[in-house]
Amino acid sequence: MPQSNVKILTLLPLDFHPVLREWWATRFADPTDAQLEGWCAVRRGEDTLIAAPTGSGKTLAAFLTALDQLLREGVEQGGLPDEVRVIYVSPLKALSADIHKNLAIPRREIHALSPIKITAAVRSGDTPQNERAAMLRTPPHILVTTPESLYLLLTAERSRAMLKTARVVIVDEIHAVLQSRRGAHLALSLERLDHVCGRQLQRIGLSATQKPIEEVARFLTRKPCAIVDKGHRRKMDLAVEVPNSPLEAVMSHEVWAEIYQRLGQLIDEHRTTLITVNTRRLAERMAHQLSEKLGADNVAAHHGSLAKEARLDAEQRLREGKLKVLVATASLELRIDIGHVDLVCQISSPHRIATLLQRVGRSGHTVKGTPKGRIFPLTRDDLIECAAMVRAVYDGELDRISVPDQPLDVLAQQIVAETAAEEEWDEEALYQLCRQAYPYRRLEKTQFMEVVEMLARGYATRRGRRAALLHYDSLNHKLRSRKGSRMSAITNGGAIPEVFDYRVMLEPEGHFIGTLNEDFAIESLPGDVFQLGNTSWRILRIGNGVVRVADAQGQPPSMPFWLGEAPARSDEMSVAVSQLRAAVDFELPGPDEPRKAGELDGAIQLLMTDYRLVRSAAEQIVQYLAEAKRSLGVVPTVDHLALERFFDESGGMQLVLHAPFGSRINRAWGLALRKKFCQGFNFELQAAATEEGIILSLGSQHSFPLEEVLRYLHPNTVRETLTQAILDSPIFETRWRWSTTLALAVPRNRGGMRVPNQLQRMYAEDLLQAAFPDAAACQDNLPGAREIPDHPLVHQWRDPDGGARHARALGAEPRAPQFRGLHLPRRRPAGGAPHARRLCTPRDRAAQRR
Numbered sequence: 069m070p071q072s073n074v075k076i077l078t079l080l081p082l083d084f085h086p087v088l089r090e091w092w093a094t095r096f097a098d099p100t101d102a103q104l105e106g107w108c109a110v111r112r113g114e115d116t117l118i119a120a121p122t123g124s125g126k127t128l129a130a131f132l133t134a135l136d137q138l139l140r141e142g143v144e145q146g147g148l149p150d151e152v153r154v155i156y157v158s159p160l161k162a163l164s165a166d167i168h169k170n171l172a173i174p175r176r177e178i179h180a181l182s183p184i185k186i187t188a189a190v191r192s193g194d195t196p197q198n199e200r201a202a203m204l205r206t207p208p209h210i211l212v213t214t215p216e217s218l219y220l221l222l223t224a225e226r227s228r229a230m231l232k233t234a235r236v237v238i239v240d241e242i243h244a245v246l247q248s249r250r251g252a253h254l255a256l257s258l259e260r261l262d263h264v265c266g267r268q269l270q271r272i273g274l275s276a277t278q279k280p281i282e283e284v285a286r287f288l289t290r291k292p293c294a295i296v297d298k299g300h301r302r303k304m305d306l307a308v309e310v311p312n313s314p315l316e317a318v319m320s321h322e323v324w325a326e327i328y329q330r331l332g333q334l335i336d337e338h339r340t341t342l343i344t345v346n347t348r349r350l351a352e353r354m355a356h357q358l359s360e361k362l363g364a365d366n367v368a369a370h371h372g373s374l375a376k377e378a379r380l381d382a383e384q385r386l387r388e389g390k391l392k393v394l395v396a397t398a399s400l401e402l403r404i405d406i407g408h409v410d411l412v413c414q415i416s417s418p419h420r421i422a423t424l425l426q427r428v429g430r431s432g433h434t435v436k437g438t439p440k441g442r443i444f445p446l447t448r449d450d451l452i453e454c455a456a457m458v459r460a461v462y463d464g465e466l467d468r469i470s471v472p473d474q475p476l477d478v479l480a481q482q483i484v485a486e487t488a489a490e491e492e493w494d495e496e497a498l499y500q501l502c503r504q505a506y507p508y509r510r511l512e513k514t515q516f517m518e519v520v521e522m523l524a525r526g527y528a529t530r531r532g533r534r535a536a537l538l539h540y541d542s543l544n545h546k547l548r549s550r551k552g553s554r555m556s557a558i559t560n561g562g563a564i565p566e567v568f569d570y571r572v573m574l575e576p577e578g579h580f581i582g583t584l585n586e587d588f589a590i591e592s593l594p595g596d597v598f599q600l601g602n603t604s605w606r607i608l609r610i611g612n613g614v615v616r617v618a619d620a621q622g623q624p625p626s627m628p629f630w631l632g633e634a635p636a637r638s639d640e641m642s643v644a645v646s647q648l649r650a651a652v653d654f655e656l657p658g659p660d661e662p663r664k665a666g667e668l669d670g671a672i673q674l675l676m677t678d679y680r681l682v683r684s685a686a687e688q689i690v691q692y693l694a695e696a697k698r699s700l701g702v703v704p705t706v707d708h709l710a711l712e713r714f715f716d717e718s719g720g721m722q723l724v725l726h727a728p729f730g731s732r733i734n735r736a737w738g739l740a741l742r743k744k745f746c747q748g749f750n751f752e753l754q755a756a757a758t759e760e761g762i763i764l765s766l767g768s769q770h771s772f773p774l775e776e777v778l779r780y781l782h783p784n785t786v787r788e789t790l791t792q793a794i795l796d797s798p799i800f801e802t803r804w805r806w807s808t809t810l811a812l813a814v815p816r817n818r819g820g821m822r823v824p825n826q827l828q829r830m831y832a833e834d835l836l837q838a839a840f841p842d843a844a845a846c847q848d849n850l851p852g853a854r855e856i857p858d859h860p861l862v863h864q865w866r867d868p869d870g871g872a873r874h875a876r877a878l879g880a881e882p883r884a885p886q887f888r889g890l891h892l893p894r895r896r897p898a899g900g901a902p903h904a905r906r907l908c909t910p911r912d913r914a915a916q917r918r
Contacts, residue, residue, distance in 0.1 A: 081107060085139050087182045088132065091174065102298045103129040109294035110272060117242075117273040117285045120298035121429070126274045129296075130238045131156075131171070131210075135178065135186060138209055142184030150187075151233035154210045155261070155269075157218055157254070159244040171210065186210065191217050194376055204230060215245060215254040216562040222260050223485040223557050231261060236270045239288065243275045243422065243469065246287050249810065252475050253563035255287065255505035256482040263501060276426065279466040287471060287506040301464050304428065305440040308454050309413075310685040315448045327444055331413060332361055334442065338410035340386065341393045344427045345415045348373050348397055349629045354415065355395040355602040356625070362392060369602045370396035373569065373630060374582040378601045395602075398423075412441045417453040419637040419730075419759070421460050422467050448692045449760050453637070455679045455689065456644040462680070467638040474508045476860040478563055480519050480811040484537045485561060487547045488554035495520070495545040519860050520547065527813065527838040535813040535835070559817040565806045566816055568825040569630075572600060572615045575608055581617070585630045586825065589615050599625035613825060637730035637759045645728050646705035648679065652693050653703035668694060704728060704761070713774055721766040723777070728760045736790055737781075738762040743793035744780040792853050795843060804843075805832040807864040835861075 079098060080089040099107075102120035106129035109116040118126050134154045142148040175186050189208035191200065193216065203211075207230045213221065221227040237258065245251040262268050273288040285293040311326035335341045335358075343358075345351050348371040355369035368382040368391055379399065385391045386409075409431040418424050428441030443458065445451035479502060486501075487493050499516045502508050526536030537556065539548040569583035582600050589610055592598070596607045597620045604620035637645075655671035657664075668690045675686035697703050700710040704726035712724040725741075727734060734757035741764060742755040754765040781789065794800050805828065808814040814831045815823050823831075836843055840862050842854040856862060 083111065084136050087139060087178060088136050091178050091181055100125050102126060102296055105296045107133055109296060113270060114294040115271045115289040115291050116294045116296065117288055118296045119275055119278055119281055121276055121302040124298060130272045130274055134236055138186050139182060139184055148184065148209060150206050152207045152211050152230055153233065153235050155234050155237045156210065156212045156240065157215060157237065158240040159215065188212060191221065193217065215250055215257060219253065219257050219485065219561050220558055222257060222264060223489050223554065228264055228489055231264055234265055234269055236272065237261065238272045240274045242273045242284060242288065243278045246284065246471055247469055249472060249475050249478050249563040252472055252478045252507040255507055256502065259501055259504045260486055279468050283469065290504055303438050305438055306428065306458055306461060307442055308458060308681060308685055309442045309444050310451065314688055315445065315451055317447055319446050328357055328361065334411060334413060335393050340409050341411045341413060342409045342430055343393060343395045343413045343415060345395065345397055346418060346635065349627055350415065351395045351397050352599050353627050356599055358393060359602055364602065366392040367602060368394050370394055370399055372397065372399045374601050375580045378582065410440065414441060414443045416446045417450055417457055419635050419641060420467050421457060421465055421640060424457055424461060448688065451685060452648060452689055453641065453645050455681055456648045457641060459679045460644045465640055465644065467640045471507055474511050475864060476515065476519055477807040477810040477864050479508065480523055481557065481561060483519065484523060484553055484812055485557040487538055488549040488557055493547040495547060498547060522860050527835050537812060556812055556815065560812050560815050563810060566809050570613055570615050572617055575616050575618055584615055584628050588628045597623045597625045598628050600628065636732040642728055642730045643706060649693060649703045649705050652690060653697065656694050656697055659698050659701045700726065711774055711777060723764040723766060725762040726760065727762065731757055731759050734758065734762050739793040739797065740781055740786055740790045743789055791856065795854055804836055805829065807861050808832050808835050811861055
C-alpha cells in the first residue's frame with residue numbers, strides 16, 4: 069500500500085468512505101476529540117449533543133457523517149435523488165449563509181474526487197424569491213435554514229411536502245435560542261417536522277457554552293441522547309485594561325480619551341481587532357471616534373440595525389484584511405466566519421460569562437489558536453464585575469440556562485400554523501404533539517383547551533369579533549383552520565418580538581440603510597445629521613415609519629439610540645461579584661478602626677494574585693470598597709445587604725438598597741417597593757435599579773424607621789404586589805402587544821404590507837379591553853386592586869421570560885430579607901448562607917442632623 073494511503077487511513081476513522089478520508093487528508097490534521105466521539109455517536113444513529121470550546125470543529129463533527137451517508141448512497145445507487153436529507157438550523161441568518169458557503173468547498177472538493185454531487189441550499193429571510201422557487205422545483209440534499217424559516221417551510225404546502233424525506237436535523241448554537249421564546253418556537257417546529265416526516269429524525273445539537281448540559285440534551289430531544297461534553301474551557305489570554313486616571317461613577321472625557329489612546333495602541337500592535345460592545349449606540353460612537361483616529365476606511369460598525377448589505381460588506385472587508393478594526397454588538401457573537409482576528413476588546417462587562425467566552429473566542433478561532441481578549445471597564449462597579457468575570461472564566465464557571473415554561477402565545481401561533489397545514493387535526497393528537505416539545509412537557513389539557521377555545525372564539529372588540537383563526541368541533545373533538553389562517557400564520561409568524569423601528573432609506577436611490585428607534589426618529593427634524601453604519605446622514609423627511617436621508621458628506625453627527633437592548637447580569641455573575649467583594653472585605657479593616665498606613669496592602673495583593681489584576685486596578689477596587697465599608701459598615705454582597713438613607717442638595721430624601729443581585733432582580737424588587745411606598749404615603753415617587761442596587765426618591769416630609777422598609781414586602785404577597793405595579797408601568801403595554809402579535813391576534817403584516825405601528829397599538833388596545841377590562845379602565849374608578857382575568861394571553865406578560873419567578877422571592881421577613889425563590893448558583897462566598905442573614909443599616913447621619 070502506498071505511504072500516502074497509510075497516512076490517509078490514520079487521519080480519519082476507517083469506517084468513513086475512502087473518498088472522504090482522502091479529502092480530509094488534504095485539508096486537515098488529526099480530528100479533535102469532540103469530532104471523534106461525535107462521529108461515533110452519530111454513526112450509531114443516536115440523538116447527539118456535542119459541547120466543546122469554540123474552534124473544536126463541531127460543525128464538521130455534525131456534517132461529516134451525513135456527507136458520508138449521502139456519498140455511500142450515491143455510489144451504491146449511481147446517483148442521489150433530489151430530496152432533502154439533512155436540515156441544518158442556526159439562530160442567525162448570517163450564520164446560515166456562512167455555513168452554506170463553508171459547505172460549498174468540501175462539497176466541490178468531494179465531487180472532484182467522486183462523481184457523486186451533493187447539493188445544498190440556504191433558506192432564510194434574505195433568500196431571494198427566485199432561489200426559493202428553484203429550491204421547491206429541485207430540493208437540495210442539505211437544507212440550511214433558521215428557526216423562523218423552518219416554521220414557514222412547515223406551514224406552506226409545497227415546502228412542507230419537500231421536508232418529508234429528511235433524515236437528520238442539526239441544531240447549531242442551541243444555547244442562543246433555548247432561553248427565549250424562540251427556543252419554545254423551535255422546539256414545537258422540531259416536533260412538527262417529525263410529524264411531517266412520519267418518523268423521529270436523528271437530532272444533533274451543537275454548542276460551545278451550556279449549563280447544565282443535561283437539560284440542554286432534554287430540550288434537544290425526548291429520546292435518549294448521547295452527550296459529547298468536552299467542556300467550554302480552553303487556553304485564553306484574558307486581561308482587564310484600566311486607564312491611568314481613576315474610574316468614577318460616570319465616564320469623563322479624559323478617561324474616554326485614555327481608553328481610545330490605549331485602543332489605538334492595541335490596534336496598531338495587531339493585524340485585525342474586533343471591538344465588542346453591549347449597545348448599538350456605543351458601537352456607532354466608538355466607530356466614529358476610531359474613524360477620526362485611524363481613517364474611515366480602516367473602521368466599520370456592525371449591529372442589528374444596519375441593513376444586511378452593510379453588515380455583509382463589513383464582514384467581507386474584515387475577512388479580506390481590508391479593515392483594521394470592526395466595532396460590533398451581539399450581531400457577531402456567534403461563529404460567523406469573519407476571517408482571522410488577532411484581538412478582541414470588550415468594552416464594559418457583557419454581564420454573562422458565556423457571552424464573554426463567545427466574543428473573545430472570535431480571536432484565534434482555530435483548533436490550536438489561543439483567543440486573546442482585553443476588557444475595558446467604564447466605571448468602578450464595572451471594574452469589579454470585569455475582574456470577577458475574568459476570575460470566573462479561568463475557574464471554568466458558566467451561566468446556568470433557564471428554559472421558558474410553556475409560553476402560551478407561541479403555542480397559539482404553532483397551533484394555528486399546524487392546523488392550517490393539514491386538513492383536520494384530532495384534539496388529543498395535537499395536544500400530545502405539543503407536549504412532546506420540552507418547554508411544554510408539563511402542559512395541562514385544560515391549558516391547551518383554553519388556547520384552542522381562544523383561537524376558535526376570537527375577541528369581541530368594539531369593532532366586532534375578530535382574530536378567530538380556528539374551527540373547533542367540540543362534539544367530535546376536531547380542529548380545522550379558517551379561511552386565511554395559513555396566510556396569517558405565514559406572514560405574521562416567528563417568536564422575535566416586534567420592535568417599532570423606523571426604516572432609513574437613502575434618497576433618491578431608495579436603498580435601505582438600516583433602522584432607527586421610533587422615539588429617536590420622532591424627536592428628530594429634517595436637517596438633523598446622525599450616524600448609522602459609521603456614515604453621517606442628513607434627514608430629509610420623516611413619515612409613515614420611514615426616515616428619508618441623504619449623504620451628509622462627513623458632517624459632525626449625533627448618535628442615535630435604541631431602547632431596551634442592554635443585557636442584565638446573570639445570577640452566576642452576581643455571585644462572582646459578591647465573592648470578590650467578600651474576599652476584599654475579609655482583608656479590610658473594620659469600619660470604625662482608625663486609618664493607618666498599609667492597611668489596604670493585603671486586599672490589594674489578594675486581587676493581584678487571585679484575580680490577575682495589575683496594581684492600579686486592584687488599588688481602585690480596594691479603595692472603593694474600603695470607603696464603602698466605612699460609610700455603610702459592611703461591603704454589600706448577596707448575603708449582606710445595606711440600606712442607606714440620605715438627603716440630597718435639593719432637600720429630597722434618597723433611599724438606597726445596596727443589593728448586588730443584578731438589574732433583573734433589582735428592577736422587580738424596585739417596582740414592588742415603589743408600589744408599597746405609593747400605597748403607604750399616597751405619593752408617586754421615582755425609582756431606579758442597577759446591577760448593584762435600588763434607589764427610591766422620597767420627599768423630605770416622609771418619616772419612617774429605616775428597618776421598616778424590609779417589612780413592606782413579604783414572600784406570600786410580593787407576587788401580587790409586583791403584578792399590580794407592572795400594570796401601571798410601560799412594561800405592561802409592550803409585553804401585552806408582544807404576546808398578542810406572537811399569538812397572531814394582532815397582525816404585523818396584512819395583504820403583503822406591514823401594518824403601521826399605530827394600528828398595531830390600537831388593535832392591541834382593543835384586545836386588552838376585551839380580555840382584561842380592568843387594565844384599560846380608569847384607575848380612579850376601581851375600588852381596589854385590579855382583578856387579573858383567567859385568560860391565556862393575560863398570563864404571558866405576568867411571566868414573560870421567567871423573570872416573575874424571581875419576584876416570588878422578593879419578600880422580607882422581619883429583621884432579615886429572605887430570597888426564598890431566587891435561583892442563585894451554588895457557588896457562594898466562604899461561610900455564606902443561602903439567605904441574606906444580616907441587614908447593615910447606616911447610622912443615617914444626614915437624616916439625624918435634619
